[in-house]
Amino acid sequence: MIMKSPRPALRIFDNKLAKSFYLDWLAFRVNWEHHPEDGEPSIIKISRDEATLCLSEHYGDGLPGAKVFIEVDDIDALHRELTDRKNSYMKPGIETMDWGRTLTVTDPFGNKLVFVHSETSTDEEGRRM
Numbered sequence: 001m002i003m004k005s006p007r008p009a010l011r012i013f014d015n016k017l018a019k020s021f022y023l024d025w026l027a028f029r030v031n032w033e034h035h036p037e038d039g040e041p042s043i044i045k046i047s048r049d050e051a052t053l054c055l056s057e058h059y060g061d062g063l064p065g066a067k068v069f070i071e072v073d074d075i076d077a078l079h080r081e082l083t084d085r086k087n088s089y090m091k092p093g094i095e096t097m098d099w100g101r102t103l104t105v106t107d108p109f110g111n112k113l114v115f116v117h118s119e120t121s122t123d124e125e126g127r128r129m
Contacts, residue, residue: 007045008068009054009061010111015042017108018055022046025087026105026113028053064110075101075117 012018015035022028028046035042041057051070056062072078079094082105095102100118107113 005050005052007052007054008066009043009056009058010066010068010107010109011062011064012055012057012107012109014108015044015055015057018044021087021107022053022055025082025085025090027081027085062111065112067112067114069114069116072115072117075103075115078115079103 023030023046026048028048031045031047033042033044041059043054043056043058043061045052045054053068075094079092082092090105092103092105100116103115105113
């Protein structure tokens with residue numbers, strides 16, 4: 001049995017605002033969207049590389065203020081990318097913690113994405129220890 005990466009659901013309240021943040025600024029892409037014809041809440045699955053998130057208007061699908069950790073292999077490149085792409089509401093910096101370097105951004109709905117780069121050792125087969 002193999003467990004795969006989780007796919008957290010983050011609560012959003014406005015698709016247009018969510019897309020501006022996640023697609024335009026963070027450069028995620030839409031995998032699929034579900035917008036019920038009856039006006040019920042929608043859900044959007046987005047991804048960038050191996051990171052996948054669900055953005056949901058459904059009550060109970062995550063609470064505003066959730067925190068998601070996303071591993072990255074080059075936090076300096078991500079920082080340059082976000083700085084170059086400019087967001088007048090956000091100017092993230094890199095913090096050094098005991099467990100790695102982090103870059104935290106907060107979406108318009110209060111959810112935090114913590115991008116983490118940590119130096120880890122690997123065994124002979126390339127698995128993290």
